[in-house]
Amino acid sequence: VAVFLGLNAIIAGYGLVEVFTTPGAWSGWTDALTSGGGGFGGMLGPAVLAFPLLVLGLSGFETGVSMMPLVAAEGSDGRTRMASRVRNTRKLLTVAALIMSVYLLLTSFVTTVLIPAEEFAEGGAANGRALAYLAHEHLGEGFGTVYDISTILILWFAGASAMAGLVNIVPRYLPSYGMAPEWARAVRPVVLVYTVVCVGVTIAFGADVEAQAGAYATGILAMMVSGSVAVTISAARYRRKWATAGFAVLTLILLYALGENIHEKPDGIAISAMFIAAIVVISLISRAARTTELRVKHIEFDTRARRFVTDSIDHDGQLNLIANRRQAGDVAEYAAKEREQRGMNPVPGRADVLFLEIDVVDPSMFADVLQVTGVQVGEYRVLRASAPAAPNAIAAILLALRDTTGVRPHCYFEWSEGSPLTHLLRYLFLGRGDTPPVVREILRERDADPSRRPGIHVGG
Template identity: 75%
Template sequence: MAGLINIVPRYLPGYGMAPEWGHAVRPVVLVYTLVCVVLAIVFNADVDAQAGAYATGFLAMMVSGAFAVTVSAIRKRQRRAAVGFTVLTLVLLYALVENIREKPDGITISAFFIVGIIAISLVSRVSRTTERRTDHIEFAPAARRFVTDSLEYDGALYLIANCRQGGDAAEYAAKEAEQRGMTPVPGPAEVLFLEIDVIDPSDFSDVLRVRGIEVDGHRVLRAEGPAAPNAIAAILLALRDATGVRPHCYFEWSEGSPLTHLLHYLLLGRGDTPPVVRKIIHRCESDPARRPGIHVGG
């Protein structure tokens, strides 16, 4: 067992990368160019229509900026500035409305461009749901100690996934009792809690840092990532590779509509976590005997 304990590293490379298309040269430029070419073909490359679209977009941007400055001036009680920017906003708004009235093709092209970008963004978001989305995993000293202590205790790793609320001792005690009652957590096993604080769901984390926090005897592995399921899967796989022990993670089924959970995951990085974690692990590991165990109750 000592051999397993000593190889828990602080830094684990190679867990997840940017999406495959992200390795292309200037992918955003290519996407924008493609959308522009498609729109040019659809509208027969009409220069006047595209000029209208440019004017519409430019005026819309100016109206938004003028309105934002107006609101700021009102909040700061700058009366003269508020009056001046209100007039400017109304003038720009009038120009925008007249431009749309005279050149309706402009707003049509702008709308198609926006729809195209949103559609491509959604396809991209869906296509990378089963990626680990991290380049490296780094365990802080306290996190390493928790893992090694757990291995010394019974030679196994049992983790309970927790969506932190108050973060106090009562919450962890209730969560452990609940999981032991509805999932096959071995009776004498020592458990670690695993928590992911979701940051920007659109981002890719270069380094997933796992910290160790102790709350009244309850040991918590906590990390920040762009999506909870992806980060959990990456940590479980990293623990398996680093220790040689197949970890087991315990979840509770989420209440609500599956469609709602899907939208929450795509937009906010959270949703019905267990199925996504399982899918990511299946994608990353073809051998069932080497996959971390995923247990769900409730």
């Protein structure tokens, strides 16, 4: 990186000297700016239209944030260290922005002044390689060759840096799409997927640098827009008026650049859509593959829940649970539910019963510990838990009750109305569906002995 920046500095410095020492270079450029008439306003329009083309100069900032965990921080507690790390990261990004801004503006200036316009046209010697053109034409073939080699190497390193940033950033968001954490933490498959995508993009664009640059610019701008929107919202929440206004203006500028880039080169959006679609499909496959997993490693019953279980066993030596999807959660609901279940299922006449309820949280959330709490509603006792999927949580609780008490529990359900396919899709996406068959299948996979397996009874 240091060698590459040094070579760029040499080219930019030499070009700047050439601009002011070559007869007619400076005056020719200024004459070209004013030849069309219109003064400053006449130059502003083309400059605004050309602004999105400068977006590749922002390349690298998107991975700078991923380096934040490596930035030094000071402080006696976590909050202080985090504040210190944020300040130091801001310094890092500010210095990087200043360096890149100087390089971008300076090299754009010297290449525009010193290189004939026809060489920038398609097929021209400077098309896509303006600095390399200057290096070869003004500093000799030897220097130009060294610069070409350094350019190739820095692009390799940039690709590796981007890969490292994506491997660190993307997997933490994959569970939000429903992908299992074990899949998201598998670094090697993620690297292989990115590699396949890169090779596919290269083949699709025929290794054309300009075409791929447009797609890359779309990705950078989309990331910048999302970041600027988030910062604008944050500033507005803290009632920082000037900061909100400034970030809002920046968001509009970046939105304009993104829209113009998509209009000129829509390939980036197509590639992004394909990539996102692939992630969603893989996540759905991951979720479907986990259908019959317990999804929890440990279950904790609070004091009241343990007392409910102990009292129920002391009453008749059995554990009878009625699965309930809570509605009002009042005495009338539990009374009606018990009468209904005793009428449709083989609940022993004088058996003591407990209610089992699962509150389905975000089906994309994953937790290793399932917390079961005991709730008293009038004379009715309820075991409640929150989990991403109801059938898996019910199966896990039934197995935990059997293993800790030595009593084979029985759980009573009611058939759900509706299409089995609809219930399957609801289970995959929402964590709820036709619960009894899924619970039984999970239990069957966990214990091949029917005599030890918790009993599942369905009526209605």
